[in-house]
Amino acid sequence: MDRDDVCEIEHVNEKAVQEVKSNMFDDQTILKIANISKILGDATRVKILFALSQKELCVCDLASLLGMSQSAISHQLRLLRNTNLVKFRREGKVVYYSLSDEHVIKLIEIGAAHAQE
Amino acid sequence: MDRDDVCEIEHVNEKAVQEVKSNMFDDQTILKIANISKILGDATRVKILFALSQKELCVCDLASLLGMSQSAISHQLRLLRNTNLVKFRREGKVVYYSLSDEHVIKLIEIGAAHAQE
DNA sequence: TGAATATTTGATTAATTGTTCATATGGACA
């Protein structure tokens, strides 16, 4: 699309637009904000992260806790691993997961505060 | 699926699971957390919300600022309206949008802090 | 009223996503 034609130029508040633009986060930061939000945009993942914020748990614990298949949990954990939100350690056959990012809990808390309204 | 069969019962740390479960947010709260996160899970919407946190802007301003079609912006604004994250006022032909939820900015700020790593 | 302009809306389409099922991997232990 042609961004000069979004509307008649006289109607754009050019000064305000430029001012906001100069304060805007760079695209990479915006993308990272969107990406971590995307992670929290699924109830299963929110539950997993909240659970792990309280206790280190194995895949099996999480599956039991959430009443979901071990495969579904494992898929979600992979996502959380790939985005460095959780870490894990192996103990025999069992793999224990725990949080590796403190921001996530703040985000969940603010989301919860937002929910109470 | 059968949640009793996710794994051998003896291997679930039942006590830990129960403890976490008792502290877990209720499903409705979890859903609201996920839903507001979903909103922030898109770069266009993050930009819109961040822009509106600084200045009241019209649809046309936002389209110009983001270099996107006015229709695309309008669709996103509808979403933000429906979730009560923005409010608007009409002035003649022009509709001005502004933020109506303070939590959103905190979420974006924490997301940005997370991005700086 | 009719023309012009800002915005909204509905339908469509391509892309993304979360779960399921089946199968693979990896460690423990006989």
Next chain:
DNA sequence: TGTCCATATGAACAATTAATCAAATATTCA
């Protein structure tokens, strides 16, 4: 080695989603 069990992974499928295009509203102004 072979079996068991916890976990991981790949393919497939349904559902959701964001942009585009075309068309509808709403407001101003001549």
